[in-house]
Amino acid sequence: xxxxxxxxxVTPAIAEASKRKSRVAYFLLIPGLAWLAIFxxxxxxxxxxxxxxxxxxxxPGKYVPGLQLSNYTDALAEYWPQFLRSFLYAGLATGFALxxxxxxxxFIAFKAGNxxxxxxxxxxxxxxxSFLLRTYAWKTILADDGPVTSTxxxxxxxxxxxxxxTGIAVxxxxxxxxxxxxxxxxxxxxxxxxxxxxxxxxxxxGSPQQVFRKVTWPLSLPGVVAGTLLTFIxxxxxxxxxxxxxxxxxxxxxxxxxxxxIEFRDYPTASALSFALMTVILVMVLSYIRRSGTEDLx
Amino acid sequence: xxxxxSRIVEDLRLANLTKQFGETKAVDNLSITIPAGSFFAxxxxxxxxxxxxxxxxxxxxxxxxxxVFIGDKDITELRAFQRPVNTVFQSYALFPHLDIxxxxxxxxxxxxxxxxxxxxxxxxxxxELASLARRKPSQLSGGQQQxxxxxxxxxxxxxxxxxxEPLGALDLKLRRQMQIELKRIQSEVGTTFVxxxxxxxxxxxxxxxxxxxxxxxxxxLGHPADVYETPHTIFVANFLGQSNxxxxxxxxxxxIVEVAAFGLGFKMPASRNxxxxxxIVVGVRPEKITVLDLHDEDKLPAAHNRIFGVVTDVSYTGVxxxxxxxxxxxxxxxxxxxNSIVGDRCAVGDQVVxxxxxxxxxxxxxxxxxxxxxxxxxxxxxxxxxx
Numbered sequence: 001x002x003x004x005x006x007x008x009x010v011t012p013a014i015a016e017a018s019k020r021k022s023r024v025a026y027f028l029l030i031p032g033l034a035w036l037a038i039f040x041x042x043x044x045x046x047x048x049x050x051x052x053x054x055x056x057x058x059x060p061g062k063y064v065p066g067l068q069l070s071n072y073t074d075a076l077a078e079y080w081p082q083f084l085r086s087f088l089y090a091g092l093a094t095g096f097a098l099x100x101x102x103x104x105x106x107f108i109a110f111k112a113g114n115x116x117x118x119x120x121x122x123x124x125x126x127x128x129x130s131f132l133l134r135t136y137a138w139k140t141i142l143a144d145d146g147p148v149t150s151t152x153x154x155x156x157x158x159x160x161x162x163x164x165x166t167g168i169a170v171x172x173x174x175x176x177x178x179x180x181x182x183x184x185x186x187x188x189x190x191x192x193x194x195x196x197x198x199x200x201x202x203x204x205x206g207s208p209q210q211v212f213r214k215v216t217w218p219l220s221l222p223g224v225v226a227g228t229l230l231t232f233i234x235x236x237x238x239x240x241x242x243x244x245x246x247x248x249x250x251x252x253x254x255x256x257x258x259x260x261x262i263e264f265r266d267y268p269t270a271s272a273l274s275f276a277l278m279t280v281i282l283v284m285v286l287s288y289i290r291r292s293g294t295e296d297l298x
Numbered sequence: 299x300x301x302x303x304s305r306i307v308e309d310l311r312l313a314n315l316t317k318q319f320g321e322t323k324a325v326d327n328l329s330i331t332i333p334a335g336s337f338f339a340x341x342x343x344x345x346x347x348x349x350x351x352x353x354x355x356x357x358x359x360x361x362x363x364x365x366v367f368i369g370d371k372d373i374t375e376l377r378a379f380q381r382p383v384n385t386v387f388q389s390y391a392l393f394p395h396l397d398i399x400x401x402x403x404x405x406x407x408x409x410x411x412x413x414x415x416x417x418x419x420x421x422x423x424x425x426e427l428a429s430l431a432r433r434k435p436s437q438l439s440g441g442q443q444q445x446x447x448x449x450x451x452x453x454x455x456x457x458x459x460x461x462x463e464p465l466g467a468l469d470l471k472l473r474r475q476m477q478i479e480l481k482r483i484q485s486e487v488g489t490t491f492v493x494x495x496x497x498x499x500x501x502x503x504x505x506x507x508x509x510x511x512x513x514x515x516x517x518x519l520g521h522p523a524d525v526y527e528t529p530h531t532i533f534v535a536n537f538l539g540q541s542n543x544x545x546x547x548x549x550x551x552x553x554i555v556e557v558a559a560f561g562l563g564f565k566m567p568a569s570r571n572x573x574x575x576x577x578i579v580v581g582v583r584p585e586k587i588t589v590l591d592l593h594d595e596d597k598l599p600a601a602h603n604r605i606f607g608v609v610t611d612v613s614y615t616g617v618x619x620x621x622x623x624x625x626x627x628x629x630x631x632x633x634x635x636x637n638s639i640v641g642d643r644c645a646v647g648d649q650v651v652x653x654x655x656x657x658x659x660x661x662x663x664x665x666x667x668x669x670x671x672x673x674x675x676x677x678x679x680x681x682x683x684x685x
Contacts, residue, residue: 194389196389196391203356203384204408204454206408207408215393218395219395
């Protein structure tokens with residue numbers, strides 16, 4: 001056993017070195033943590049404190065620090081329809097985005113060949129124009145006298161006779177605006193699939209449909225989860241689409257928060273709504289991730 | 299299939315099978331019959347078309363021309379999932395999201411077979427993995443993954459099992475073990491195995507029939523011993539094992555063919571000569587050669603072919619000793635001798651005589667060139683005067 005001794009003698013030095021290495025790794029975290037602390041944690045705490053402020057007794061219209069929990073109940077009691085509508089619109093947009101993005105990502109990953117890079121650039125290309133501008137463009141596209149509306153009208157497919165200023169336009173805008181966030185994670189996870197697995201599925205008596213259901217789809221789930229989250233979360237909090245493409249009946253929670261902040265200057269209500277939105281989304285996301293069991297997937 | 303019912307296994311037949319990728323013919327007009335229940339090895343260097351052939355049988359690649367038959371049934375137009383053929387893929391291609399049990403059950407479930415549980419249990423028993431049924435593939439060693447891949451294919455009782463370099467990813471020791479294992483499984487289930495490999499030793503130890511493939515064509519096909527002992531082309535002589543090749547001219551024909559080269563005469567039975575013309579390449583395997591000190595030449599039987607030369611290298615490899623002997627015309631002859639002789643071995647610088655029986659000599663057509671089938675890197679090294 002004599003030859004073991006040198007190894008024992010060396011160990012403390014190695015331990016020292018690896019400890020130093022891990023300390024260096026922590027130093028690397030500092031800029032990121034500092035950024036998060038200043039621009040995320042501090043505003044979050046401020047927002048939370050604001051959401052509990054009470055109206056000043058001496059000067060109405062001003063708010064002072066307090067513990068007004070009724071800010072939450074009042075806000076939710078008044079604005080629950082917008083809350084529900086936000087989740088409905090975001091959910092629909094996410095669903096449509098998935099339906100459009102999956103075949104597209106599948107094509108790019110497996111069939112595009114040399115066109116792959118170009119197609120990926122085209123997916124991202126709209127982002128070079130501003131979000132606001134693109135949404136304005138949809139106003140023109142869906143305008144009452146525009147080609148889309150008149151075509152659908154001549155086929156008697158529109159119950160209200162119009163698209164602009166309806167929920168349809170809002171959902172369409174949301175779907176369009178967040179589509180790249182669905183395509184890219186889906187593409188990344190489809191592209192990672194070893195094509196031989198699909199061949200193996202075919203070889204083992206799986207028809208193309210069966211192989212898709214049993215091999216391709218489960219292996220692409222991480223992309224589906226990432227894509228739906230990246231689409232749903234910003235869509236649920238969005239206000240530009242509802243503002244530009246919807247009517248007053250199609251307002252989402254983002255519009256309410258924005259109006260309360262900017263127009264009514266009712267900061268506690270706006271903050272309470274923001275916080276409630278964040279909490280609901282967080283709870284939904286966590287249960288979604290747990291149910292889809294992504295931590296189990298490769 | 300219920301126990302006790304014997305299944306009619308049928309031959310796999312490839313008829314004029316061709317696969318063209320752009321300008322190159324990966325597989326060129328291939329016609330072979332692989333008898334039912336045999337262990338057939340397709341041996342060749344990478345890029346010779348062996349994997350493409352396998353993929354066309356599996357239905358993963360469409361042939362440019364030709365047909366694939368199982369028995370009398372033309373399966374060329376059937377898609378992969380409709381063929382009674384299963385593949386063990388090179389890197390196994392196990393489904394990473396399914397456990398071992400579900401990987402093995404995959405084929406049965408797709409076909410809606412009833413007693414999945416019993417069959418999977420029996421199959422995992424056969425490959426000795428029953429205790430790992432609920433593990434994920436990533437938790438298994440290479441050898442275990444390999445066995446899962448075999449089990450996953452075999453459970454479907456295919457007419458033909460295709461193995462694409464199945465042992466390529468394993469280390470040498472495990473590879474030996476798996477060779478024996480695969481042979482055991484094959485004799486137990488009696489399915490036709492078509493095994494693609496570039497490892498000649500693997501092909502020879504495992505297969506009943508070896509087909510040596512080169513540039514999309516079969517060079518030679520037969521029992522491993524026959525192909526090794528009587529190569530029909532220079533490619534086979536060089537690719538399958540090693541050969542000493544000497545170019546010469548035919549002197550006499552008849553029962554015994556005599557070839558003259560560099561002032562020496564070499565005899566061989568006419569049946570072992572495949573050269574059509576006057577130019578013949580005389581070949582002999584290194585282990586067939588006896589190396590004797592020049593003084594002991596009279597110990598060689600009179601009928602033996604012989605070459606004189608000087609020993610330039612002796613390497614002792616345990617089982618045998620490898621001699622490199624330089625001939626007067628500058629060629630290096632390689633000879634292996636079993637380390638069973640009593641007394642001194644020859645040493646570097648010794649004048650020796652190399653002798654071998656005419657029955658161990660073979661005659662080849664020189665048309666393809668003496669280096670055909672040799673590793674290009676080796677050829678360059680040997681022709682480099684600096685080396």
